[in-house]
Amino acid sequence: MRLTIRHETIFLYDPPAKAIVQTLRMTPRSHDGQHIFNWRVDIDSDCRLDAGEDAFRNIVHTFSVGPVERLSVLVEGEVEAFDTAGVLRGTLERFPAELFLRDTDLTIADEAIREFARKTIVGSKTDLDRLHQLMDAVHDGVKLSSEPRRADASAADAFALGSGHAQDMAHIFIASARHLNIPARFTTGYLHLPAADAVQSSHSWAEAYVQDLGWVAFDPSLGQCPHDGHVRVAVGLDELGAMPLRTASRSGASQSTSVNVNIRQSQAQWQS
Amino acid sequence: MLARTADNLFWLARYAERADFLARIVDAALRLGALPKAYGGEGTEWESALSSAGALERYNEIHDRIDSTGAIDFLVFDERNPSSIVNCIEFGRTNARAVRTALTIEMWQSINNGWLELKRFQAIRRPGQSYDREQLAQLIDIVKKTSLDFDGSAYRTMLRNDSYFFQRLGLYVERADNTARLLDVKYHMLLPETEAVGGSLDYFQWTAILRAVSAHTAYHWVYREGVKPWLIADLLILREEMPRSLISCYENIARFLDAIARAYGRQGVAQRHARNVFTRLSNATMKDVFDIGLHEFITAFVEDNNKLGADIAEQYLID
Numbered sequence: 263m264r265l266t267i268r269h270e271t272i273f274l275y276d277p278p279a280k281a282i283v284q285t286l287r288m289t290p291r292s293h294d295g296q297h298i299f300n301w302r303v304d305i306d307s308d309c310r311l312d313a314g315e316d317a318f319r320n321i322v323h324t325f326s327v328g329p330v331e332r333l334s335v336l337v338e339g340e341v342e343a344f345d346t347a348g349v350l351r352g353t354l355e356r357f358p359a360e361l362f363l364r365d366t367d368l369t370i371a372d373e374a375i376r377e378f379a380r381k382t383i384v385g386s387k388t389d390l391d392r393l394h395q396l397m398d399a400v401h402d403g404v405k406l407s408s409e410p411r412r413a414d415a416s417a418a419d420a421f422a423l424g425s426g427h428a429q430d431m432a433h434i435f436i437a438s439a440r441h442l443n444i445p446a447r448f449t450t451g452y453l454h455l456p457a458a459d460a461v462q463s464s465h466s467w468a469e470a471y472v473q474d475l476g477w478v479a480f481d482p483s484l485g486q487c488p489h490d491g492h493v494r495v496a497v498g499l500d501e502l503g504a505m506p507l508r509t510a511s512r513s514g515a516s517q518s519t520s521v522n523v524n525i526r527q528s529q530a531q532w533q534s
Numbered sequence: 535m536l537a538r539t540a541d542n543l544f545w546l547a548r549y550a551e552r553a554d555f556l557a558r559i560v561d562a563a564l565r566l567g568a569l570p571k572a573y574g575g576e577g578t579e580w581e582s583a584l585s586s587a588g589a590l591e592r593y594n595e596i597h598d599r600i601d602s603t604g605a606i607d608f609l610v611f612d613e614r615n616p617s618s619i620v621n622c623i624e625f626g627r628t629n630a631r632a633v634r635t636a637l638t639i640e641m642w643q644s645i646n647n648g649w650l651e652l653k654r655f656q657a658i659r660r661p662g663q664s665y666d667r668e669q670l671a672q673l674i675d676i677v678k679k680t681s682l683d684f685d686g687s688a689y690r691t692m693l694r695n696d697s698y699f700f701q702r703l704g705l706y707v708e709r710a711d712n713t714a715r716l717l718d719v720k721y722h723m724l725l726p727e728t729e730a731v732g733g734s735l736d737y738f739q740w741t742a743i744l745r746a747v748s749a750h751t752a753y754h755w756v757y758r759e760g761v762k763p764w765l766i767a768d769l770l771i772l773r774e775e776m777p778r779s780l781i782s783c784y785e786n787i788a789r790f791l792d793a794i795a796r797a798y799g800r801q802g803v804a805q806r807h808a809r810n811v812f813t814r815l816s817n818a819t820m821k822d823v824f825d826i827g828l829h830e831f832i833t834a835f836v837e838d839n840n841k842l843g844a845d846i847a848e849q850y851l852i853d
Contacts, residue, residue: 292813299792352810354817 263490264528265454268338269464271507274331274518279511281328287450287496288337288506289313289321294344294352296493301339306332319354320496320504328512335507340528341493348479348487350469350494359471362445368500369448371437372418378403379438389444389472393480396442400435401485428483429501432468435482436500445471447497449479450504454491454525462525464506469497540700541851542633547688547704549626550645554681555712555746556619557674559583560609562746564670567602569738579742580605586719586746589615603664610673611659619677620656623649636697640687648680696797699790703846706790710783710839713770716746718832724767740766747778767828768820780835784812787842794850804845811838 269288292298305311307327316322327333365371371379382399383392405425412419417437420430432448439446446468453465467481467488479488488494498504563583581600584590589608592615597604610619627649630642655673658666685705692698717724720743723736740761744750749769756773757765773779788808795801823831 292809292816294810294813297788297809297813352813352817 263344263454264340264342265452265491265493266338266340266526266528267452267493268336268522268524269452270334270336270522272520272522273333273335273509274520275333275511276331277513278329278331280513281326282330282333282509282511283326284324284335284510285508286323286335286337286506287316287320287504288335289323290339290341290451290493290495291321291354292352293350293354293494295346295350296341296343299340299342301341302337304336304338306334306336317356318497318503319356320498343490343493345490349475350477350479353477355477359445359477362447362471362499363440363443364499365437365440366500366503368414368416368502369433369437369440370416370418371441372421375417375421375434375437376441378421379441382438383442389470390475390478392442393439393444393470393472393478396435396438397480397482397487398485400431400438400482404431404434404482406483428466431482432466433500435468435470435480439468439470448500448504449494449497450501450506451495452493452523452525453481453484454493454527456491456527463523464521465492466501466504467492535696535700537851539633539636540696541847542629543636543697543700544704544846544851546626546629546633546645547701548708549622549629550681550684551705551708552617552712553619553622553626553648553677555709556587556609556617556622557677557681558746558748559586559716560606560619560670561674562742563602563605564667565745566738566742582719583609586716587617588715589617592616603662606665606670607659607661610670611656611661620652623652623677623680638687638691640691641684644680644683644687648676648683651676651680696794699794699797700850702790703787703794706783706786707839707843707846709778710780710787711836711843713747713778713780713783714832714836714839716743717767717770718829718836721828721832724763724828736763737761743770749776749778752776764820764824767823771823771831772815772818772820774816781812781815784808784815788812791846802845802849804842804849807838807842807845811835811842 286303289301289303290296290298303311303323305325305327307330309325309327311323311325314322378399379396382395386392386395404420407425407427411427411429415426415430417430417433420426421434436446436448449467449469451465454462467479467483469477469479472478479494481488481492495506496504560583563579566579580602581590584593584600584605587609593600593605593608596614597608608615608618612618613621615621623645627645630637630645634642655676658669688698688701692701720739723739740763741750743766744753744761747770753761753766753769756769756775769776769779771780774781774785776782791805791808795805
């Protein structure tokens with residue numbers, strides 16, 4: 263599916279912030295399941311935008327501006343995504359998969375999650391089966407919350423509450439998979455749903471490593487493996503590590519942030 | 535557009551690009567051959583020129599020894615060599631005439647003028663006798679100019695529709711093939727940093743590679759240091775800003791295939807294959823390439839590029 267993505271984030275500061283430093287992980291890379299036709303990052307203030315990559319080889323942009331009252335960060339581009347049933351090939355891997363068994367503060371499996379993981383996989387034989395069952399169980403067991411998300415919510419918090427956002431479901435999935443000794447990681451990106459009234463938004467899901475198959479993506483909030491409407495942008499050990507946009511500012515007391523994501527399907531094409 | 539027309543445009547561009555590449559490798563071999571023997575030259579420059587041109591096998595069928603006269607005659611004039619310079623211009627012009635109405639006046643004139651000039655030079659052909667260096671230099675110049683002129687007039691005068699896209703596609707597929715073949719012949723000289731490197735002869739060999747793709751100045755702009763073999767490999771494989779690098783060719787191939795797909799509203803295996811190759815190149819580092827082995831990497835690339843040529847032919851050029 264060929265998608266045109268436009269993602270604008272506007273920050274308002276009153277009084278003006280003296281200085282702002284931002285780190286963006288908002289630039290996708292091509293792999294066998296997606297092709298980036300073009301992509302650009304546009305900041306509406308004068309600044310130097312440094313491009314680099316982080317330890318997981320996500321493309322990272324950093325910049326600092328100030329003083330500003332209003333700052334807009336716009337990324338836009340055109341991408342074609344293909345349905346590979348979640349299987350990822352041609353991605354950049356720098357580390358052995360076992361690295362992604364490492365726990366982080368947001369993905370510690372407490373007793374409740376450990377029990378949930380053990381119960382869920384009873385009867386399944388392969389890791390792939392276990393992961394699918396886990397994804398279904400998280401999808402069914404955790405309600406999609408309509409409350410605004412608490413920024414530092416961990417997997418255990420959301421699981422105790424029984425409701426959460428896409429990020430929380432991914433965290434629960436990751437915590438459970440790691441407890442079962444399956445490497446797992448957090449993925450950010452965009453999701454396009456064909457339904458006209460569907461909310462077009464940034465999205466989060468998870469990837470897990472299956473022996474002999476490689477990395478496979480699972481979308482617990484959607485309850486299925488990512489398809490040709492998913493655009494994969496960055497990965498990390500948890501949400502913090504893969505966060506699209508992180509900001510640090512000096513002074514600039516009251517701030518409000520508005521996010522505007524627009525994803526639409528470009529002209530239809532026949533595949534032959 | 536008729537498949538036949540697309541085919542002619544595609545091959546016209548390929549022949550024009552190939553003629554330019556052949557002229558450059560003849561030029562580079564002449565330079566190497568002019569080095570004093572004291573540098574320890576083994577005199578293999580014509581053998582490697584012939585194999586970069588992919589003409590070594592055919593040459594050996596006809597000649598029993600490799601020398602400069604025979605090689606120049608074979609690479610430039612010989613009609614028995616399907617990709618001699620004379621044949622490339624001849625075939626290019628034949629293709630151009632078949633789609634005369636799809637070309638602009640400037641494009642037709644450039645290839646036709648080149649062809650007429652070459653006819654004049656064929657009079658100097660003396661198989662078996664050594665060639666006058668000055669006349670050869672003039673001839674090489676004319677061939678390079680013909681390609682430049684043709685490429686430039688296509689760029690400046692052609693309507694940006696499917697004709698243009700097919701023409702560009704041919705150019706970049708051919709260019710990727712040429713760069714890859716040049717690397718393949720010289721790969722044993724482009725070893726990673728850890729390998730022992732040779733003396734002054736190697737230096738001339740390396741600069742000959744750079745000159746063959748007119749990247750001698752570009753190299754110094756990009757790296758700002760002495761000529762190092764692994765950096766040459768980096769420049770010719772993974773540097774997007776280098777117009778003859780494999781990745782730059784594939785960036786363009788993916789772009790023009792996409793433009794064709796958009797113009798026709800359908801896409802297929804050629805697009806997918808080109809994107810995969812481009813993605814793999816843009817995700818690769820020089821360390822990955824040397825880990826696989828430069829020779830193995832290039833061999834796999836040449837296969838991929840040939841497959842792309844076949845995919846394009848299957849999808850667009852055969853009716």
